[in-house]
Amino acid sequence: MKKFGLKDWLTLICTLSAxxxxxxxxxxxxxxxxxxxxxxSFNSYQPLQIGVSITMALWAIRFSLYRVGKERYIYSSIxxxxxxxxxxxxVNMVM
Numbered sequence: 001m002k003k004f005g006l007k008d009w010l011t012l013i014c015t016l017s018a019x020x021x022x023x024x025x026x027x028x029x030x031x032x033x034x035x036x037x038x039x040x041s042f043n044s045y046q047p048l049q050i051g052v053s054i055t056m057a058l059w060a061i062r063f064s065l066y067r068v069g070k071e072r073y074i075y076s077s078i079x080x081x082x083x084x085x086x087x088x089x090x091v092n093m094v095m
Contacts, residue, residue: 013058020051021051031043061076
């Protein structure tokens with residue numbers, strides 16, 4: 001039986017973060033369009049922006065560690081740029 005290595009842990013954390021962000025997307029849209037009224041924390045897009053920025057930062061780390069060649073720089077740069085832009089909007093309270 002193979003040991004659970006660092007690559008496996010990072011992949012698991014990235015996948016769980018993507019699943020959590022997907023759940024936040026669904027809850028945000030359901031609350032925004034008034035299908036659910038009992039979750040006031042999802043009335044704004046801030047949880048969505050924070051979730052996307054954390055997920056993209058984790059994926060940028062994963063791509064920079066486990067890709068080779070041009071893919072390493074292109075994929076990690078794109079993910080890191082999305083994380084920075086999303087965090088900028090979350091910090092500046094852009095709705």
